[in-house]
Amino acid sequence: MTQQIQEPELSGVRNFRDVGGLPTSDGRTVRTGRLFRSGHLAHATESDAEFLASLGLHTIFDFRNVADHALEGPDVELPGVRNVNIPLSDPADGREFWRLVRDGDLVQLRELLGDGKAAARMSNSYRGIIRQRTAEHSRVVHALAEDSVPALMHCAAGKDRAGLSIAVTLLALGVEREAIVADYLESNAPHRRYRVRRTDESEGARSPEVMELLAPLFDARAEYLVAAFDTIGEIWGGVDRYLAEGLGLTPETLDRLRDRLLA
Secondary structure (H helix, E strand, O other), X not given: OOOOOOOOOOOOOOOOEEOOOOEEOOOOEEOOOOXXXXXXXXXXXXXXXXXXXXXXXXXXXXXXXXXXXXXXXXOOOOOOOXXXXXXXXXXXXXXXXXXHHHHOOHHHHHHHHOOOHHHHHHHHHHHHHHHHOHHHHHHHHHHHHXXXXXXXXEOOOOOOHHHHHHHHHHHHHOEXXXXXXXXXXHHHOOOOOOOOOOOOOOOHHHOHHHHHHHHHHHOOOHHHHHHHHHHHHXXXXXXXXXXXXXXXXXXXXXXXXXXXXXX
C-alpha cells in the first residue's frame, strides 16, 4: 500500500512524496500531510517553494554533507520552517570515487564498479549507516516525537540517506516492513530518479555499458534496504531492541511519536 494523495508537479525538486497511507502492523496508517520525503531543495523554483510552504512544515531535515552543499547549494528558505542539517554518510562517499563516477572511462568504471562491486558498496554502506548513525537517527525520531511535525526529510537524491531515515522512522511507527520497502522502491519512478551526472555528456560517455555500471549507485534496490534490516537483526536481535537500545526510544516516546503521525 502506498500513499493515496495526489502528487504535485515539482519542476526543481526530485522524488517528493507524502509518506501518508502506509499501514502499521496494528491496523493503523501513517497520517497524510505529516511526513514527507524528497531530494534536495536547492533547485526549487518559486512555484515549488510556494507549494512546499503550503504544507505547513515545522522542520526540514537535510541529511547532506558539506560536499553535497558545495555541489548543489543550500536549500531554499521557507518562511517559518526550521532547517536542521544532520549529515549522514553518503553510500557513494569519497571525492576520488565521485570523480571517477563523473569522469572515469569505461575501463576505470569496470574496475571500480564491475562484477557486483557497485551493488556491494551500496549494501555495505546501508549496513554501515545503521551501525554507525544511531545517534543521528535517534535525534530525528526524538524530534518528531516532540515538536517537529509536519516534517520533510531529504538528502541529495532522496533515496539513500533520506530513505534510511524514513525507514527507521517507519519502523518506530510499526509500519509493515513490506510497505517500507515498497515506498522506498518508489524512488525508481522515472520522474523521481536522480539525474546521473557525467562531465562528458557525449554518447560514448553515457553508453549502455557505462550506464549499466553506474545503475547500482542510482537505483533503489530492495536488497539495500534488506541489508539494513538484516543489520538490525544481527546487532540488536530485532526492531524492538534496536529502537530501545540503539536509538534510546522509551515506550512513552514511541507513544508520542505514534500519536503525532498515525491515524
